[in-house]
Amino acid sequence: MTRRTALAGSLGLAASAAASLPFLDPRYNHDHRPGRSRVAILPAAEYSESLCGALWEGLRLFRLSVAGKSVLLKPNLVDYISGAEINTHPLLIAAAAECFRRLGARQVTVAEGPGHQRDTELVLRATGLERQLKQQRLPFVDLNRDEVVATRLHAGYSGLKRLWLPRTVLGTDFIVSMPKVKTHHWSGVTLSMKNMFGVVPGVKYGWPKNLLHWRGIQQSIVDLVATVPIHFVIADAIVCMEGNGPLAGTGRRLERIILSDDPVAADATCARLMGLLPERVPHIAEAAKFLGNVSPDRIDQVATPLVSPPAPFQTVEEFEHLRENAGPQPAALL
Amino acid sequence: MSNENTFLVALERRLVSRQLPRGGWPFLAACGQITLEPTCLALLALRLDPNTKAQVLLDAQRPDGSWGAFAADDGPSGLTGLALLTLNTLGTFPDAASHAADWLLDAKGREASWIWKWKFRTTDTRVRFDPDKFGWPWEPGTCSWVVPTAFALLALKQSFPCCRNGQIAYRIQRGVDMLLDRACPNGGWNAGNGVVYGRPMAPHLDATAIALLALRSEPRQELIERGVAWLRLQSSSCSAPWSLAWSILALDAYDEPIAGLQKRLAALAERDSIEDNATLAVTALALDSDASGNPFEVIA
Numbered sequence: 001m002t003r004r005t006a007l008a009g010s011l012g013l014a015a016s017a018a019a020s021l022p023f024l025d026p027r028y029n030h031d032h033r034p035g036r037s038r039v040a041i042l043p044a045a046e047y048s049e050s051l052c053g054a055l056w057e058g059l060r061l062f063r064l065s066v067a068g069k070s071v072l073l074k075p076n077l078v079d080y081i082s083g084a085e086i087n088t089h090p091l092l093i094a095a096a097a098e099c100f101r102r103l104g105a106r107q108v109t110v111a112e113g114p115g116h117q118r119d120t121e122l123v124l125r126a127t128g129l130e131r132q133l134k135q136q137r138l139p140f141v142d143l144n145r146d147e148v149v150a151t152r153l154h155a156g157y158s159g160l161k162r163l164w165l166p167r168t169v170l171g172t173d174f175i176v177s178m179p180k181v182k183t184h185h186w187s188g189v190t191l192s193m194k195n196m197f198g199v200v201p202g203v204k205y206g207w208p209k210n211l212l213h214w215r216g217i218q219q220s221i222v223d224l225v226a227t228v229p230i231h232f233v234i235a236d237a238i239v240c241m242e243g244n245g246p247l248a249g250t251g252r253r254l255e256r257i258i259l260s261d262d263p264v265a266a267d268a269t270c271a272r273l274m275g276l277l278p279e280r281v282p283h284i285a286e287a288a289k290f291l292g293n294v295s296p297d298r299i300d301q302v303a304t305p306l307v308s309p310p311a312p313f314q315t316v317e318e319f320e321h322l323r324e325n326a327g328p329q330p331a332a333l334l
Numbered sequence: 335m336s337n338e339n340t341f342l343v344a345l346e347r348r349l350v351s352r353q354l355p356r357g358g359w360p361f362l363a364a365c366g367q368i369t370l371e372p373t374c375l376a377l378l379a380l381r382l383d384p385n386t387k388a389q390v391l392l393d394a395q396r397p398d399g400s401w402g403a404f405a406a407d408d409g410p411s412g413l414t415g416l417a418l419l420t421l422n423t424l425g426t427f428p429d430a431a432s433h434a435a436d437w438l439l440d441a442k443g444r445e446a447s448w449i450w451k452w453k454f455r456t457t458d459t460r461v462r463f464d465p466d467k468f469g470w471p472w473e474p475g476t477c478s479w480v481v482p483t484a485f486a487l488l489a490l491k492q493s494f495p496c497c498r499n500g501q502i503a504y505r506i507q508r509g510v511d512m513l514l515d516r517a518c519p520n521g522g523w524n525a526g527n528g529v530v531y532g533r534p535m536a537p538h539l540d541a542t543a544i545a546l547l548a549l550r551s552e553p554r555q556e557l558i559e560r561g562v563a564w565l566r567l568q569s570s571s572c573s574a575p576w577s578l579a580w581s582i583l584a585l586d587a588y589d590e591p592i593a594g595l596q597k598r599l600a601a602l603a604e605r606d607s608i609e610d611n612a613t614l615a616v617t618a619l620a621l622d623s624d625a626s627g628n629p630f631e632v633i634a
Contacts, residue, residue, distance in 0.1 A: 081536050116525055118481070118540055121613070122574035145361035145369075145610060148404065164407075167365075185460070185531055203361065203369060204403050206412055206472020206479060207525045214444070214476050248533040316531060 027156030028226060028290045037262035037293040038062060039269045040303035044238050044257045051257075052095040055234070058259050059099050061302045064232065067104030069173035072111050073097060076180045076195045076236075078246055079117040080126035085251040088180045088236045090129040092257070096178060096234050097138050111168055112198045113143030115208045116247070120144065141168045144202030155226035157219035157286070158212070164204045169228060177230045177263060181270050182241035183249060187217045188281045188319040189274070190246050191267040192233040192260075193225045200224070218282040225263060225291060233266035234259055237273060242313035252313065264292025265299045272296075275312025276322045280329050338621070341600055345618045346383070349376050352611055357390030358405070359611045368394070368405040370413050374420040375615035378629050379622075381423055388424040391417055395430055399437035412472035412482030414438060418489035423629045435493050438486050439501050443468040443478025443512075462529035469512040479526040480516055480541050483509050484548035491551060492632045510552055513545050517557045521564030537561075539568055539577035543584035547630045550587045562588050569595055575602050576613045579620035586623045587631040596621055 042058045044051060073096055075088035097108045110133060117123050120142045124130040133140050146166035153162055169175070179195035187194050197220075200209045212220035235258040243249035254273060260266035264287045268278035278284045278294055288294035296306075312323040321329050353359055358368030359376045373390060380386040394401055394417075400410030401417040411417075418434040421427055444450050445465035454465040469483030487509045494502050518528045522537025523545040529535065542565050549558055562585070569581035578599050582592045599620055608614045619629070 079536070079538075117538055118525075119538070119574050119577045121610075122539070122572070122577050125574055142362070142610070145612070147360065147362075147365040147367040150406075203371070204407065204473075206476070207481070208479075210471070210476040210479070211473050244531050244533055247535065248530065 028154070030154075031290045033264075033288075033290060033292055034262060036298055036300055037265035038260060038300045038302050039262075039265050040259040041269065041273070041301065041306060042257040042259065042303055043255060045255050047089045047091045047238060049091065051091055052098050055092075055095045055257065055259075056099050056102065058257065058303060059103070062232070062259065062261055064103060064261075066100060066174050068106050070107045070109070070171070071100045071105040071174045071176060072109050072169065072172040073100075073176050073178055074195060074198060075110065075112055075129075075178040076190070076198065077112045077114050077120070077123050077127065077129070079114065080123050081247060084247065085182075085239045085241045085249075086180065086247055087123070087127050087129075088178045089238065090127055090132040092234070092236050092238075093129060093178060094132040094136055094138075096176065097136055100176070105174070107139075109139045109141060109168065109172070111141040111143050111146075111166070113146075113166070113200065113202055115197060115202075118144070118202065118207050141166070143169065143199055144207070146201060146203075148201050148204060151227060153223045153227045155223045155290075158215035158223045160211075160215055160220070160223065163224070163227070164201060165228065166199060166201055169199045174231045175229065176232045176234060178234045178236065179270075180241065181235055181237040181254065181258075181274065182245035183243060183274070183313055183315050183319070184245050185316045185318075186213070187221065187283065188315065188322050189267070189271055189276065189284075191270045192230055192235060192263040193221050193267055193283060193287060196221070196224045196228060196230065199228055218286070221283040222286050222291075225287060230263040232259070232261055233263050235266060235270055237270060240274070240313070242274075242315070244316055250314070254309070259303075262292040262299075264288050264294055268294040269299065269301075269306060271322075272306055272308060275309045275324045276315075277324060277326075280322050338600065341604065342618060342621050345603065345614060345621070346380060349379060349611065349614055349618065350383075350385075352614075357387075358394070359615075361610055361612055363609045363611060370394070370401050370403050370411055370417060372610075372612040372615060374413070374416045375612050375619070377420050378423060379615040379618040381629065382626055386424065388421055388427065391421055391424075392427065392430055395434065399433035399435075400441070401434075410437070410441070410474060412470060412479070413485060414441070415470065415482065415485035415487070415489040419485065419492055419629070419632075422489070422492050431493060435490065438470070438490060439505055441470055441474070441486075442505075443471045444475055445477050460531055461527050462532075463526075464511075464515045467508060467511040467515040469509040477526070478512055480513060480523045480545050481525070483512055484544040487513070487548040488630060488632050491548075510549065513549060514555075514557050517545075517561065521560035522568075523561065537564060539565065539572055540580040543577075543580035544630075546584040547587055547632075550631060551633050562590065566590055573598075573602060575599060575606075575608060575617050576610070578602065579613070579616040582620035583616070583623055583628055583630050586620075586628050592623070596624075
């Protein structure tokens with residue numbers, strides 16, 4: 001080993017230690033955790049027009065108060081690759097829009113800022129979402145190209161004191177995160193909280209939103225969700241993705257829709273449905289300290305019971321410790 | 335006046351009508367925030383209009399020579415290369431152009447530093463790329479990506495058509511190397527991740543087109559040919575104006591037939607009202623490329 005290699009190695013270790021420091025030091029001021037959280041796991045065998053009925057019955061369990069409010073549906077649209085289960089299904093988005101209108105929402109808007117593909121219109125067309133938007137006369141806002149406002153972050157994990165965020169998101173009364181349930185090669189899972197990366201505007205941060213990667217994906221997720229509150233979750237777990245998500249994984253059927261009034265509880269439940277341990281996903285574990293509930297003792301399953309899958313979802317090697325019955329958690333992630 | 339010309343004039347009028355009172359354009363017609371990319375593309379689309387002035391760009395240049403992504407942005411944008419290319423196309427502004435070129439020559443992706451090079455070579459190898467081959471980032475302190483690198487290359491090649499030496503030649507060559515290194519294995523480019531966890535990633539039409547424009551003056555080689563072939567094939571079925579317009583501009587620069595694509599783009603633009611000003615501008619540029627020239631065709 002040369003002197004230069006040794007020095008480089010030491011600096012590398014120091015950099016890694018510095019990257020994990022934010023999670024050792026709590027960086028939030030308020031505890032927003034509800035006493036109890038509610039989650040509804042709804043069976044849904046396929047994507048069809050009948051989703052609306054099932055979703056309506058599920059939403060009624062929550063007695064949401066959205067009458068007269070503006071509602072923003074934030075689906076997960078990353079890119080279009082034929083045959084790959086990447087994006088929230090258009091029929092579920094359309095069903096959600098119809099339900100919120102029926103609940104009396106003043107305005108329902110669909111909005112997203114894809115992280116990879118700059119041509120959002122191409123994604124809308126290729127996925128079939130554009131047709132649904134037209135049929136339902138639903139406005140869509142490309143959050144990558146919206147007007148932006150400097151916004152102070154309400155948590156300090158990433159060290160980014162503020163982010164420029166889209167005016168449309170900041171001006172909305174009620175935000176619904178609609179993730180596609182997937183494993184993710186950088187963050188372990190991508191669920192309702194990771195889905196909020198889509199509100200970070202490409203116009204400022206580029207494609208991909210690489211600053212968030214450099215500041216720590218897990219840390220940036222927590223900061224973002226602390227700042228832009230998710231009021232409700234509708235997760236598409238009918239056909240999910242496992243393995244090398246969010247783009248190059250394999251489709252896997254769970255045949256469920258997950259609803260929740262707490263994004264942390266929603267993501268914890270989704271992870272458990274995937275056969276993964278939510279307490280080991282750093283952003284879920286950290287968010288559970290001040291944004292929502294991860295413990296099953298504090299989550300009321302108000303529809304069908306939570307049942308683990310016969311085999312946990314496949315992950316990339318770095319996240320195999322998330323799988324149920326995996327060995328002990330690597331110390332570096334604690 | 336032919337139907338095509340009438341339609342083009344209508345597109346350009348629509349673009350003029352959406353200019354904000356302070357000059358400049360937002361992305362979305364309903365917004366009021368001057369934004370760099372639509373402003374540059376609109377100025378390029380309207381470059382032959384005698385009323386088009388570069389003043390809005392000159393006013394927006396930051397003291398360090400870069401441009402912010404939008405009015406009130408307090409940091410430099412990865413699209414500073416596009417702004418410099420626009421400025422050069424609109425006229426001769428030696429001070430502003432030289433200041434911008436200096437900024438571009440200084441800015442680089444974070445992987446250019448030796449410690450990050452070391453990290454990407456030893457511990458962080460999940461994305462396949464050679465950190466020695468770096469270009470320009472979207473944001474300072476982040477990695478190089480395809481679109482900002484391609485626009486920076488176009489601007490530098492246009493600004494220094496000959497007698498490139500020292501840092502200029504070095505940065506241009508490094509940027510070209512970076513684009514070639516980040517190509518998708520099956521042809522074309524996406525944001526800049528060609529292979530992740532051993533899996534080849536899918537290319538994007540617009541990134542491929544912009545990368546090919548930046549490589550137009552380079553010796554033809556297999557990666558470029560593969561990119562052109564992929565773009566030719568995929569653009570033939572593309573129905574999104576932004577991607578189709580960029581494809582036309584790139585294929586035009588490579589002397590590929592574009593008449594059929596232009597016809598389809600015009601039909602799309604006529605059928606759908608294009609609300610996005612950047613898309614409207616690049617559509618006008620693509621429809622007008624054979625008559626008025628292609629501002630992205632930098633041959634130097």
